[in-house]
Amino acid sequence: MDPIRLETHGLFESDQAGAARPDTLAQQLLDVTPTVILLLSPDGRIEHVNPAFERLTGWSLAELRGREWFSLLPARVHDRIPRLFHTAGSGATRGNVNPILTRSGEERDIEWHDQVLRNEKGVQTGLVAIGIDVTERKRAEDTARRAEQALRDSEMRLRQAQTIAMIGNWELDLRSGHLWWSNEIYRIFELDPASFAASYEAFLAAIHPGDREMVNAAYTSSLTTREPYHITHRLLTPDGRLKYVEERCETDFADDGTALRSRGTVQDITVRVQAEEALRASLREKEILLREVHHRVKNNLQIISSLLHFQAKKVKHHDDLAAFEDARQRLRSMSLVHERLYRASDLSGVDMPDYLTGLAVAVQQWQAGRGRVAVTVVCDPLRLPVDIAMPLGLLANELLTNVLKHAFADERPGHAEVRLAAGTARLTMTVSDNGCGLPSSQMPDGAASFGWQLVRGLTDQLGGTLSVAVDQGTQVTIQVPWKDTP
DSSP states (O other), X not given: OTTTOGGGGTSEEEOTTSOEEEOHHHHHHHHHOXXXXXXXXXXXXXXXXXXXXXXXXXXXXXXXTTOBGGGGSOGGGTTHHHHHHHTGGGSOEEEEEEXXXXXXXXXXXXXXXXXXXEOTTOOEEEEEEEEEEOHHHHHHHHHHHHHHHHHHHHHHHHHHHHHHHTEEEEEEETTTOOEEEOHHHHHHHTOOTTTOOOSHHHHHHTBOTTTHHHHHHHHHHHHHHOOOEEEEEEEEOTTSOEEEEEEEEEEEEOTTSOEEEEEEEEEEOHHHHHHHHHHHHHHHHHHHHHHHHHHHHHHHXXXXXXXXXXXXXXXXXXXHHHHHHHHHHHHHHHHHHHHHHHHOSOTTSEEHHHHHHHHHHHHHHHSTTTTXXXXXXXXXXXXXXXXXXXXXXXXXXXXXXXXXXXXXXXXXXXXXXXXXXXXSSEEEEEEEEOSSOOOGGGSTTTOOOHHHHHHHHHHHHTTOEEEEEESSSEEEEEEEEOOOOO
16 A cells, blocks of 8 residues: 555555555554454545454455445445545544444444544545444443433323322431422422422421321321321311312331331322212202101101091991001001101111011001010011012001901910011012911902902012912911112
8 A cells, every 4th residue: 555655654564565554563452452443545445454343243354355334334324424434534533423234234333433544745545443332332321211211201101190180199208307299299289399398397387287186196106006097188278278188108117117218199189078078968958858758758648547537437337447447557557668767867778677667566556456466577687778668568567467357366365477588689578477377268369358459469569479378377478579789
């Protein structure tokens, strides 16, 4: 390379053929250095590479000499790198990173430090490029950059989620006393982070005065018991408005029991609390209205019963008079349901043990022979809706009245039982006695009496089945489909 005369730079000397070659010391340095060294001609062709370059790329010097340098670059940088090369004539360039292709097609990122070579006349004779393989470092940086971006994205999503859910998180270092709040907690408390001296005492000061002692007691107790706590309390905003928050907290402890760090969440539940209060107020209004409805229905039934009583005074025939009395008794059993509901603390259903017991007592009072026949009520702890409870009450009234009227006609003492039990899919009510038994002519299938017609009709109304067994008395069983709903 006589025209370039690189030996004037002290790195290379010319052989007899005029080609530039490294001197002995330079050759030793080039052979052992881990950096890659590349010597290019002014037109960008490879004139020399060191062993590190050969090891990195998998190409030998013999294969590379005379080859255009840009052929080792990925296609996507073919425009950018030649421009850099052709503008490098002004002097040294440092820190440019670009990828090169190895023989296997792998890309390696190289950080180049370039120096233009000139002869004694100042004419550019070539370019020496010293490179460091930064592929792994760049990958690590890219990984770190992606992780950092993922962290920023995660924090942003967390802030968005906290804003939507109106829930923030906090952390208190019990050793330093430093309290950290998320942005959402500042928003909930309506405090400026720049002017708020975050500490446990400052947090207590932001709580409604009426709740501070309760909140402080809950937190200090959790430090003693080492148990998390969950509490709802009020806030008093700087402009005097009332807010409700739900707070949860747990604490980390050292092996010796020392409290180290408390972490928790605060959620704004003001809207929920206000909605619950409005719902409770609405329910109270509806409950008052429903009680009034039951009261009025009961009074109306009693009025009808009284009218029947006065009308019965004009009836002379015994059977007609008995029909009036039966009607009054049925009205009383219906009125008893509304009376129980009017007095009950829970209007969702009728307390069946209380209702059937009261009904049995009333039937004994209405019928003759109450001193001779003992009536027992056995009932599962059930609360049934009115549309089931009332037909069952009417059935119990009819059947028990029939027992007191006919089962002990010889005026001997006896016993009757009303039983109501709940199965998995049905209710079973039985009315039984140890009386004289039901004659075949009075069996429900063949009887034409109004009482049995009413019993069959009410059973059909409930979608149930009716059966009668006569054996040392009579037992009437009614089964009704039913599904318990918690």
